Amino acid sequence: MKLFAESLMSELEHQLKSIHLETENQLQSAELAIKSTIAVLEKLKSFFIKYKPLNKKEEIEFFRDIKPKFASKLIYYNKIYTIETNRPLGSQKTIRKYYKAELLKLKVFFDENQEFYRYYRTGNNYLDNKYFIRDKYDLKLMLDSFYFQADHRFATSHDYKVARILANDEIKKFLEEQIAKLGRKAIKKQSPSPFPKNQKWTGSKVELIELIYALHTEGVFNNGATGLKEVTTFFESALNINLGQFNRVFLEIRNRKSERTKFLNTLKNKLIIRMDDADEN
Numbered sequence: 001m002k003l004f005a006e007s008l009m010s011e012l013e014h015q016l017k018s019i020h021l022e023t024e025n026q027l028q029s030a031e032l033a034i035k036s037t038i039a040v041l042e043k044l045k046s047f048f049i050k051y052k053p054l055n056k057k058e059e060i061e062f063f064r065d066i067k068p069k070f071a072s073k074l075i076y077y078n079k080i081y082t083i084e085t086n087r088p089l090g091s092q093k094t095i096r097k098y099y100k101a102e103l104l105k106l107k108v109f110f111d112e113n114q115e116f117y118r119y120y121r122t123g124n125n126y127l128d129n130k131y132f133i134r135d136k137y138d139l140k141l142m143l144d145s146f147y148f149q150a151d152h153r154f155a156t157s158h159d160y161k162v163a164r165i166l167a168n169d170e171i172k173k174f175l176e177e178q179i180a181k182l183g184r185k186a187i188k189k190q191s192p193s194p195f196p197k198n199q200k201w202t203g204s205k206v207e208l209i210e211l212i213y214a215l216h217t218e219g220v221f222n223n224g225a226t227g228l229k230e231v232t233t234f235f236e237s238a239l240n241i242n243l244g245q246f247n248r249v250f251l252e253i254r255n256r257k258s259e260r261t262k263f264l265n266t267l268k269n270k271l272i273i274r275m276d277d278a279d280e281n
Contacts, residue, residue: 001058004047005066012040012073021217024229024247030081037074044070045154056133060125063132063159071159072166079171092182099175099182106168106175116161131158177225201239207263208235209249214264 015036023029048062088098110117119127130136134156146160201208209232215221216231232246243249259265 033077060132063156068162071163075167
C-alpha cells in the first residue's frame with residue numbers, strides 16, 4: 001500500500017509540475033490541477049478498496065498520513081480556484097483586503113479546531129482508534145458534516161480534517177504571497193524603473209522564451225518560488241518586449257525533432273569558445 005501510494009504521489013507531483021510550467025493562467029492551472037488530483041485520488045481509492053484486509057496500524061497510517069496528503073492537494077487547488085474566481089475588481093487596496101479576509105477564514109477554522117490541531121501537530125496518537133479507523137466516530141469529537149456524506153469505505157471521521165490542516169498551510173502561503181506581490185507592485189509604481197532604457201533584445205522571441213523556461217526550471221528566482229508568468233513579465237518589462245502566448249511557443253520548442261534546446265546549446269558552445277580564446281591570450 002505504502003509503495004503504491006508513494007508511486008502515485010510521484011505521478012501526481014509530476015503532473016502538477018508540468019501544469020505549472022505550461023499553463024500561465026492561474027485559474028486554468030488550478031482547474032487542470034483539480035482534474036489531475038481527482039483522477040489520482042480515484043486510483044488511490046480503487047486500489048485501497050480492493051487491497052487485502054488491513055490491520056489497525058495500517059489503517060491508521062493510511063488515513064492519518066497517506067490519504068490526507070492527496071486530499072489536501074484537491075482541497076488546496078479547489079480553494080485557489082474559488083479565491084481567484086471571486087477576486088474582486090478594483091484597486092490593489094481592495095484586492096489586499098479581500099486576500100486578508102480569506103486569511104481570516106483560515107484562522108476561524110483553526111480556532112474552531114484548536115484541540116485537534118494540537119493533537120495532530122504534537123504527534124499524539126491516543127485517539128487514533130477513533131479518529132482514523134473507519135466506522136469509529138464520536139459525535140462529541142467535532143465531526144465535519146462532510147463525513148456523513150462520504151463513502152465510509154474510504155473515509156474516517158478525521159482524515160478530511162487532517163487534509164484541511166495540510167491544505168490550509170499551503171493556502172496561507174499562497175495568500176501571503178499574493179499580498180506581498182501587491183506590496184511590491186505598489187513600491188514599483190512609486191519608484192522609477194531600474195532598467196537601462198537602451199537594452200534591447202535582438203535575438204528571436206523563441207530564443208528568449210527558451211532561456212526563460214530554462215532559468216525558471218532551474219529555480220534561480222527567489223529560490224524557485226516565483227511563478228513562470230512573473231518571470232516572463234519581468235523579462236518583458238526589462239527588455240521592453242511582448243512575448244505573447246509564450247506557453248504555446250514552448251510547446252513548439254518541445255516538439256522540435258532535433259536539438260530541442262537549440263539556443264541553450266549555442267550559448268554553451270560560444271561561451272566555451274570565448275573561455276578557450278581567453279585562455280590563449
